[in-house]
Amino acid sequence: MEAEQQEAASVPEGGGDREFTVDELAARAGITVRNVRAYAARGLLPPPRLVGRTGYYGAEHVARLLLVREMLAEGYSLAVIERTLATAPSVGGSAALALHRALLAPWLPPEPEDTTADELTARAGVPVEPATLEEMVELGLLERLDDGRLRVTDPSLLTAGLQVVRLGVPPSALVAAQARVIELVREIAATYVGMFVETGWQAFVEAGAPPEQLDEVRAMVERLQPAAAQALLASFRTEMAAAVGAAVTAGLAAPADE
Incomplete structure (x- = not known):
């Protein structure tokens, strides 16, 4: 080295x-x-x-x-x-x-993996329509390869999605929901990156990116990922509980209103 x-x-x-x-x-x-x-x-x-x-x-x-x-x-x-x-x-x-x-x-996301439309259908247990596959390509969840196969850009995300499909959620509905999630996560990412830029990166750049500070900046970035993920998950759990509670309450109240 x-x-x-x-x-x-x-x-x-x-x-x-x-x-x-x-x-x-x-x-x-x-x-x-x-x-x-x-x-x-x-x-x-x-x-x-x-x-x-x-x-x-x-x-x-x-x-x-x-x-x-x-x-x-x-x-x-x-x-x-x-x-x-x-x-x-x-x-x-x-x-x-x-x-x-x-x-x-x-x-960086996990190593991508290659598959086919038939293999995705087999793993999902239900048909994955061509239109749904095309939406996944447009969202960047899949990439089309020259040999006709499909590249899964983030296998961990696919695994989580297949678990939801097996619960009975149609693939098309899940992809539509994921499109909205991507929009929201992009805003969250921009928020955290903006915080990092304002509190650490900008000073590093203005100082001329001194090599002796590189390890410190690198360590900050490495610590930011798990901290941000933990904060996001905690907020998600809180909001998910509130949303589920509201939905259940509304569902139980509906028959009494009729």
């Missing part, structure tokens, strides 16, 4: 002038050319600068490959790495990538 950090430190920041061919890039990152091409095919690397049919790569490409290599060594899959880098900054060098990874990693 120390050797990797020294290597990363030697990479010029901010897209330095030096460029590399694919062979030089692979040697610089300590991986094979075949892997470089495979990572590029997955979108883990931005396109090179082309001169004729020759591609030239810069410091940003080296930084990304070093980050990919590090995350693979820590046990992350390429699918998780792909999602991490999907929102990574296109400029800023290895330091910016490392910071991006450190802040995002605690929030």
Whole structure:
């Protein structure tokens, strides 16, 4: 790991002038050319600068490959790495990538899984209509693959949903409810992130993102996730109890009013 950090430190920041061919890039990152091409095919690397049919790569490409290599060594899959880098900054060098990874990693969903419409129907125990599947794709719960299969972006969410379906709730009704839940959760996430930005992140950025404070910021992000989840669950339980109580009271009172 120390050797990797020294290597990363030697990479010029901010897209330095030096460029590399694919062979030089692979040697610089300590991986094979075949892997470089495979990572590029997955979108883990931005396109090179082309001169004729020759591609030239810069410091940003080296930084990304070093980050990919590090995350693979820590046990992350390429699918998780792909999602991490999907929102990574296109400029800023290895330091910016490392910071991006450190802040995002605690929030990544579980490893996605691939399935088919028939398999989903079998697991649900009831037919899942094509229109319902399309709604799930639009919500980002599913992704369509080139071979016709479906990718479940968050298997834990699917498992919870299937449990509700087995209680007798139609899949279409559950998906409609989930669409509303996503809207509300997005607002909750924005609220917590806004709090984090105002109380910790902004000061870090205004100080020039000093490396010596990175561990402190990373620790704050890691502690924020379970704390926010616990607070959200506690509030949900309280409000759920109130809503169920109101619904039961209204249901019991209805016959007496007739």
